[in-house]
Amino acid sequence: MEIFLRFDLENIDWKSVCEIFEKAPLGTRDPVKLMIASENSAVVCFAWDSNRIIGFGRALSDGVTCAAIYDLCLLPEYQSKGIGRLIMNGILEKLQNQNVILYAVPGKQGFYEKLGFKTMLTAMGSFIDMEKMKQMNYISKD
Ligand SMILES: CC(C)(COP(=O)(O)OP(=O)(O)OC[C@H]1O[C@@H](n2cnc3c(N)ncnc32)[C@H](O)[C@@H]1OP(=O)(O)O)[C@@H](O)C(=O)NCCC(=O)NCCS
Known part of the structure; x- marks a missing residue:
């Protein structure tokens, strides 16, 4: 298993990302709404295991002072392996010097x-x- 992070929206199968939410579980998401929400987010982070997306998280931000993190989730079989922390650190690195809020x-x-x-x-x-x-x-x- 070699997990890597990507922060771009190219070639994303939004239905499979919504399946992560359902399986995590983190509720249900509409693929089109999730795509629009992601396009409008300052940071979007996908965790990949070779050619499969296995984790997700995103952040809203004004770019200089404050940000909010949403929708952090992983497929169950990838949980408790440090990947959630990896995604969070990847997002936080892009939000340096900003106040960051979220609700758990x-x-x-x-x-x-x-x-x-x-x-x-x-x-x-x-x-x-x-x-x-x-x-x-x-x-x-x-
Ligand atoms: C929550 C979630 C993203 C965490 O990711 P993860 O990969 O499972 O967690 P990690 O393995 O990176 O854990 C990092 C550390 O946090 C700890 N941790 C993880 N979940 C925890 C919990 N619920 N309570 C306390 N500590 C926890 C781990 O033990 C680990 O501690 P360590 O550094 O001492 O080893 C993941 O479990 C998930 O997708 N859950 C379902 C969806 C969800 O609830 N998302 C959160 C939305 S707010």
Whole structure:
């Protein structure tokens, strides 16, 4: 297994990237929306195992001061092998000198703590589906 990172959008099979989300699991994604979201992202990172994409992550950024990381996921058989950290470090390298925020899937905070992230005390969010975010324990139920 020789994993390498790529940051370009050439020859991406978006349906197979959406399958990573489903299998990870990180929910379902629409391939066209994911492609547009990626095209509009400042950094998009794919982890490849020879000719197969096995991991993904992306970041929004203003290019100079602040950024937000989203959609980090790996196929299950590639998890717990250091590849998540590899993708994060690859993205963070492109966001140097910027404040970086993200929200962790409940239970994954420890992964981000190992990368130096701290829990934010005043993080706030306005979400399209507030009820779903409550059920998934991203926001408080009250
Ligand atoms: C979360 C995810 C990206 C982490 O990637 P990974 O390749 O499995 O993690 P790594 O092997 O790089 O782990 C790096 C370190 O974090 C630790 N770690 C990983 N997951 C952790 C967790 N849930 N809690 C605490 N520590 C964790 C590892 O033990 C490792 O520690 P070490 O440096 O002491 O060895 C991956 O497991 C995944 O795709 N999960 C499903 C989708 C998901 O939840 N994505 C996160 C969205 S916020």
